[in-house]
Amino acid sequence: MAVQSNRMYNSFDTIVIGAGIQGSYTAYHLCQNNKTLLIDQFTLPHSRGSSHGQTRIIRKSYFKAYYTQMMTECYQLWKQLETEANVELFRQTGLLVLGKEGNPEFQTMKSTLVENKIPMESLTYEEFSRRFPLVNLPEEESAVLDKSAGILYADRALRTLQDLFQRLGGTICDGEEVVDIHPGSLVTVTTTAGTYRAKSLVITAGPWTNKLLNHLGLQLPLKTLRIVVCYWKEKVPGTYGIHKGFPCFIRISDSGQHHIYGLPSNEYPGLMKVCYHSGSDVDPDERDIIFQQPLEDVNLLSNFLSKEFPGLDPKPAIVEYCMYTVTPDQDFILDHHPEHRNIVIGAGFSGHGFKLAPVVGKILCELSTGKKPSYDLSPFKMLRFQSNLKSLL
Template sequence: MSTEVHDCIVIGAGIQGSSTAYHLAQNKQKTLLLEQFVLPHSRGSSHGQTRIIRKAYEEDFYTKMMHESYELWAQLEREAGVQLFRRTGLLVMGPENEEGFSNIKATLQKNEVPTVLLERKEFSQHIPNVNLTDGNGALVDTTAGVLYADRSLRAIQGLYQNKGGVIKDGEKVIDIKPGAVVTVTTESGVYRGRSLVITAGPWANTLLTRAGLELPLKVVKINVCYWKEKIPGTYSVSHRFPCFVQYNPKEAEIYGLPSNEYPGLMKVSGRRCGIDVRAR
């Protein structure tokens, strides 16, 4: 076992763990980032090319947090010299008289987020090839867009290493001994740190148990679908088609992104398990 003691050990090199490690290294903390799989890999929640970023939330505190988040993403882009964000806007649709849609609208207005309210009579002029369901309202969070996930992960890991941070991938953690100095044992070595951060996604319960902790965490699988564009090119980022979310308090909430990862295919998913998504 090495006598070296890190200021912090981070377990899990997804976007949460990599970002944590980056900021620790930026603050002159001697940091070790451990990952059980060989990087890059497709097994975690940070895998894939695109994610939605937005300020359109029901909860006021999330919208406030996103102001700082946008600034941090812009800072990361400048430092990495790579485009990580593309502004597309987010089309939000939902029952006008239901709490969810009303809360989003109120939160955006309260926080003075640039927003376009779409009247039914002019909806098709702004958003062609999409039908607005009777009784639904629609708005666009114009600050929203697409984050390039895989690219962001590579960028932040590179910057972390540039600041002296160490990444050890392909090292599965098999034991954690808490204490004034935490001891982390992997299949390849033993490491010591004054503090420990666990950002292991669906493997969190296993690691927490090894650290003597039990939390009521439940792993949820989200299926992602790719729909073929009816009219090639009209649902693409270059055609200015927005990200979108359809709120429905009685069913699944459907969200999607313009075609980007695979030419001619839109990315569509839902926020609840077991949803039945059918093309029309």
Template sequence: MALYDAVVVGAGIEGSATAYNLAKNGLKTLLLEQFPLPHSRGSSHGQSRITRVAYGEDDHYANMMKEGGKLWRELERESGSSLFLNCGCLAVGTPDHPFIKGTVSSLTRHRVNHDILSYENLKTRYPMLSLPSDHTGVLDYSGGVLMADKALQAFQNMYVQYGGELRDGEKVTKIIPNSDVTVITSKGQYKARKLVLTVGPWATKLLPQLGIRIPLEVVLISVLYWKEKNKGEFSSDRFPAFIHDGEDVHVYALPSLEYPGHVKVCLHVGPVTDPDTRDKAESRDVIKEMQQYVSKYMPSLENTPSIIETCMYTNTPDQQFVLDRHPAWKNIIIGAGFSGHGFKLSPVVGKVLCEMVMDRSPSYDLTPCRIDRLLHPKSQL
């Protein structure tokens, strides 16, 4: 049985970014994915994701994003793919709301070019929106849209070019910890000096098998596309990436890109689900809520979604990632709980997980991402 320097389980964006970094650093690496690629059963599919620098008081993520932008550009150069559309990211809400205050504070601290827009400014710049008169806006000029499917493929393609081995349609059925970890799959078994688990929603099922019980919650996100009434009004040269956060509003939107004449507008929350039976989750309330939102705040869109897709978030209680070693088996490294905001940070996540595999000090302080903050007292480690 061949011995790998590292096996990475889960070929979503975090696992693919990690495997890419490992292979680029010359490690003999195997990347395993339970579904045939490409697939739409996890959290990394789809054509677009919002990216931004501002992170409120979570300075560790803002610091990561400053390098993340550079690493996305590096991947673009390496792969010859266009992965980032710099159309800006607009946050709206009341001036005293923690999200707006945190966004302004973060952009100011990190010296990111931005504008603070009054209600009148918003009306003038974005006539397609119908926002309350007590709202203000913050336009982050560094933000925009990541081309998600292309980004995932770029990481995987470059990983293979650097000599990595990728096996899809191969589900992990058992992990046997030891000084060398044995990974048993539906098709075979492998040994590795280090194991990286980036399994998205399936962390809720795989981690307990390794004695780790942390409060991860998987939610189903309805990805909704709404048809423009006036063609081109929400094109990326007129409408940026968009976040509306308030007491009862947690909505994001992206300009018309993947489906001509349609705009992605979604609720940032959804029903709790099981990743293996996600299609049974009931989303009618989400769609109804979003119809009311679109009618009220985006009247330039038809108020019935034309296209409905789904995605999953794996949330931690504090919305912070898990980037840490197994408490007992230090050669098992875990990336989990990306809470709906991990995609844009994946180049940096991949870098720090690679550093952990190589027993290097991570480039960032990962204290907020330690696993022990979440461990259930009954964990058997």
């Protein structure tokens, strides 16, 4: 990444802190009409936050209908970005949603797909076994295929946005940690390398959000989780491969456990990515310090795969780390700072924010430029956590 550090012009319309997918998409929307600065603490690209890695699932199947509705525009904006940059960012694979008929989340995901007229198929146990002979679906479960779903090429998307942002006149200062923020009609942001001022500030700092909000007297009810990203070897290379038309999947779990999800083998030849949708609490600056092998998550995945994916070696071939920043209800926070309206916060993407970044970025851009937001933001307001918002003022 070419670092463009133009200290002579340290005044901007908007500063965005955090060049993960949310900050980069926000900056890209902003720079169409604004003089925008995007700051990141690490030299770009980096793998220390939540947006790195080659792939993410994109889908319209959600059990909260407002995400399904936002996804319509997300698909259009991802497509627009592909066209503008002339790169492939999306690959349609379909997504199997697996679960018990009696599970309310499974039922709602299914009905949301039907109500929103998303192309889908309901598969009985028999149909499923015929179509996917190398997955042992438990007899009490059934499957829905969200045909519009697929894979987003994550690292490539991030690079594309940051390149376009710079081509459109935006400034990136990477390798600069923000160490202080001073609110006011002009917000002052101090980094390890300089001081910048802007009419508005957007904070998209992922797992570091609360560390930054300390400077602004606010703490959000966010938890940072270390996610173990496991890749599993196909006994016969290509068995669950993207080239063989194998889809992504989400297994809706019962009994208080979290979901398991997987992507067809693609990014590392012969290896399928299958992960557990939760992890253990971690300080984001200590994500990669592993004192003890996180056996619990890996064992859970191993057991699942040995029963249901007999074509995979149930011992992970590669283990990597990533982070979720989760809110108590797993809904995002997209809102103004309660006391400083020209400071906008996008946080708590709860392990499902990548696909929604085009619309998240649009909303954060609208909030920071005083425009009416295009979506009903009531599910994303901080006030829903009034009892556990900490004001440090």
